[in-house]
Amino acid sequence: MSLPGTKNWGWGQKSLELCKSPTAQRWLLSHAGTRITWRGGESALHSPGHSVRWWWVWGAAAPMAPVTQHQIQKFHEDGFLVLERFFSAEECDSMRSQMQRIVAEMEVPPHCRTAFSTKEEEQLQAQGSSDYFLTSGDKIRFFFEKGVLDEKALHAYDPVFKQITHSPKVQELGRELGLERPVVVQSMYIFKQPGIGGEVTPHQDATFLHTEPLGRVLGFWIALEDATQENGCLWFIPGSHTNGIARRMVRAASGASTCVEFVGSEPAYDDKQFIPLPISKGGLILIHGEVVHKSELNSSESSRHVFTFHVMEAKGTTWSKENWLQPTPELPFPSLYT
Numbered sequence: 001m002s003l004p005g006t007k008n009w010g011w012g013q014k015s016l017e018l019c020k021s022p023t024a025q026r027w028l029l030s031h032a033g034t035r036i037t038w039r040g041g042e043s044a045l046h047s048p049g050h051s052v053r054w055w056w057v058w059g060a061a062a063p064m065a066p067v068t069q070h071q072i073q074k075f076h077e078d079g080f081l082v083l084e085r086f087f088s089a090e091e092c093d094s095m096r097s098q099m100q101r102i103v104a105e106m107e108v109p110p111h112c113r114t115a116f117s118t119k120e121e122e123q124l125q126a127q128g129s130s131d132y133f134l135t136s137g138d139k140i141r142f143f144f145e146k147g148v149l150d151e152k153a154l155h156a157y158d159p160v161f162k163q164i165t166h167s168p169k170v171q172e173l174g175r176e177l178g179l180e181r182p183v184v185v186q187s188m189y190i191f192k193q194p195g196i197g198g199e200v201t202p203h204q205d206a207t208f209l210h211t212e213p214l215g216r217v218l219g220f221w222i223a224l225e226d227a228t229q230e231n232g233c234l235w236f237i238p239g240s241h242t243n244g245i246a247r248r249m250v251r252a253a254s255g256a257s258t259c260v261e262f263v264g265s266e267p268a269y270d271d272k273q274f275i276p277l278p279i280s281k282g283g284l285i286l287i288h289g290e291v292v293h294k295s296e297l298n299s300s301e302s303s304r305h306v307f308t309f310h311v312m313e314a315k316g317t318t319w320s321k322e323n324w325l326q327p328t329p330e331l332p333f334p335s336l337y338t
């Protein structure tokens with residue numbers, strides 16, 4: 001491996017290289033095609049800006065993404081965490097081409113043309129009146145919003161998305177975050193097409209994915225293309241995950257005119273509270289279930305494809321029976337670690 005910033009290290013008779021990957025902010029120790037991935041953290045080994053802990057994986061597996069104690073602490077403070085270059089360009093392209101194949105093969109009957117929205121009135125009109133939405137938890141289903149198409153249950157049924165969701169580096173990240181029994185509750189592919197990809201209004205994910213206690217839901221949001229302020233990157237209110245939840249979307253009583261309704265209402269947030277988090281292709285943003293976030297409409301010429309899935313720490317947690325999304329006998333929420 002010849003990478004910039006390579007240092008040679010002697011180890012017995014063998015020569016090993018400690019090098020900084022150009023595509024990932026991590027150190028790799030390589031020897032004869034095998035490599036050891038060094039993880040961030042405390043240790044005796046130091047280089048400017050990087051402290052390294054003794055942690056390694058043999059073999060040519062995809063490099064593990066680093067997350068330091070400092071980053072985990074930041075996540076708890078802010079309610080989100082940006083991990084640049086978590087996935088490779090190849091992994092992103094494989095998800096994009098898989099979605100292209102799925103779309104090319106899909107047939108969407110007219111009664112299935114349900115819009116996906118976080119806007120309350122639109123939700124009540126569209127999702128709220130649709131059985132197609134309520135039963136989407138264990139199926140791959142399509143939701144349109146002015147050209148936006150979302151995909152459900154990709155994490156369970158599609159081999160490419162399943163492999164990404166349950167990839168060793170995602171599992172490792174879950175362990176580093178202290179998740180003991182994480183289960184995948186939901187996944188979406190969001191196209192956010194140029195010019196027409198609509199805004200996602202400020203919300204907390206726990207409004208839609210409620211648990212007892214709160215604080216057990218975590219979003220993994222993967223940029224499959226560069227996400228910029230122009231094409232609708234995510235915006236967050238740092239620290240807003242510590243104030244509980246403002247509203248809940250619950251299943252309505254049977255016989256009601258809509259099948260979901262809202263309890264509570266979303267406050268009017270000041271735009272100035274939000275900070276944009278542009279991120280390049282392959283980056284991962286972790287989203288705390290109660291942090292307030294949004295995205296603007298895509299007014300640019302470039303699409304902003306993302307794959308996102310939500311995980312719940314199942315240990316000591318009750319999934320609300322009132323959530324629109326329910327596990328089914330065919331698809332109980334799968335463990336992240338299998």
Ligand SMILES: O=C(O)CCC(=O)C(=O)O
Nearest residue numbers: 190200205219221295308
């Ligand atoms: O991608 C977006 O614009 C919004 C996604 C989102 O809110 C989420 O993944 O929780």
Ligand SMILES: [Fe+2]
Nearest residue numbers: 203204205293
């Ligand atoms: Fe969200």
